[in-house]
Amino acid sequence: xxxxxxxxxxxxxxxxxxxxxxxxxxxxxxxxxxxxxxxxxxxxxxxxxxxxxxxxxxxxxxxxxxxxxxxxxxxxxxxxxxxxxxxxxxxxxxxxxxxxxxxxxxxxx
Numbered sequence: 150x151x152x153x154x155x156x157x158x159x160x161x162x163x164x165x166x167x168x169x170x171x172x173x174x175x176x177x178x179x180x181x182x183x184x185x186x187x188x189x190x191x192x193x194x195x196x197x198x199x200x201x202x203x204x205x206x207x208x209x210x211x212x213x214x215x216x217x218x219x220x221x222x223x224x225x226x227x228x229x230x231x232x233x234x235x236x237x238x239x240x241x242x243x244x245x246x247x248x249x250x251x252x253x254x255x256x257x258x
Contacts, residue, residue, distance in 0.1 A: 152248070152255040161185075161254050166202045166209075171258055177209060178247060178254060179220060186220040187247035187256050193240040194229045218242055 155169045155178065166179040168190040177190035177199050186207070190199050197213035207220045214229030223242040228235035246257040 150257045152257050155254045155256055158249045158252050158254055168198050168200065171256055174258060176245060176256055181207065185247040185249065187245040188218065188220065188223045189242040192216055193242055194232065194235065
């Protein structure tokens with residue numbers, strides 16, 4: 150495990166979500182009712198940055214073509230509207246362990 154410090158826990162709590170560069174990756178992080186989530190922030194379809202969070206469904210949507218990903222698993226739940234036959238099972242995103250360590254959000258990359 151290699152834990153990397155990203156942003157302050159207070160900043161993530163206030164914003165609810167953020168996409169942060171960690172080494173050579175961009176990671177989407179969310180704080181939903183005190184539970185932390187982390188997954189790749191770059192859509193597997195057209196390489197756009199994710200960003201429309203649905204707190205109730207625990208999903209995040211890509212702004213470019215509206216693919217929807219599960220925050221718990223990284224699985225693609227809805228394919229991009231421009232590629233309705235896209236193989237959802239192959240286009241999921243990697244999830245990461247995430248924690249609050251002394252007021253800083255850390256991600257295991």
